[in-house]
Amino acid sequence: MILTGPEIEREWKAGRIDIRPFCPSQVSPNSYDFRLGQELKVYRNYILDAKVPNETESIRMDDSGYTLLPGRIYLGHTEEMMGSDHYVPIIRGRSSTARLGLFIHVTADLIDVGSHNQWTLQMHAVQPVTVYPGMRIGQVTFWTIQGDIVLYNGKYQGSLGACESLVHLDFEEKVSARIREDLDGVLR
16 A cells, blocks of 8 residues: 555654655645656766676766756666655656656666665656756655565665766676585585
8 A cells, every 4th residue: 555645754763764955845635756866877878788887977967957868867866865665766757847758767666674774766858958056857656565674685775976886896796605605515
């Protein structure tokens, strides 16, 4: 079940939902509007490789904003630090930004229970569009959980600002696991 806006506010007051800073005017009927933070990142190379770290450039926006161009992925972040150890957050772009042809977090919208971060936003513009720090760019909904809760403790936990992909660490974990298995076989 999805929480209503008033229930989000009640659960925030009870400490079961973490939104910092919290602004009551950003509560919607069944979501909370989040704002775009000041930092953007873009990958230096057009061709990206999932097995290696991909270099990024940081862009610090001022009040004049920044124009996103088609054909690139831009990494932004929520101005708010958000999370919950009791509910599953799901984030999406607002319909107002979608009507500008700006895709916000089209994939990977499910945030793990226990993840507390300034969430990184994957942004793609269909045509050039200027965005501004502090603008309401997306919304988070909170969903109830059925079953045992296992809190997130992954590689992005506690991140502040836009965070580039760390998928290359998954490959390193697989190599480390294979080495451990090989060593176990040799030591037996």
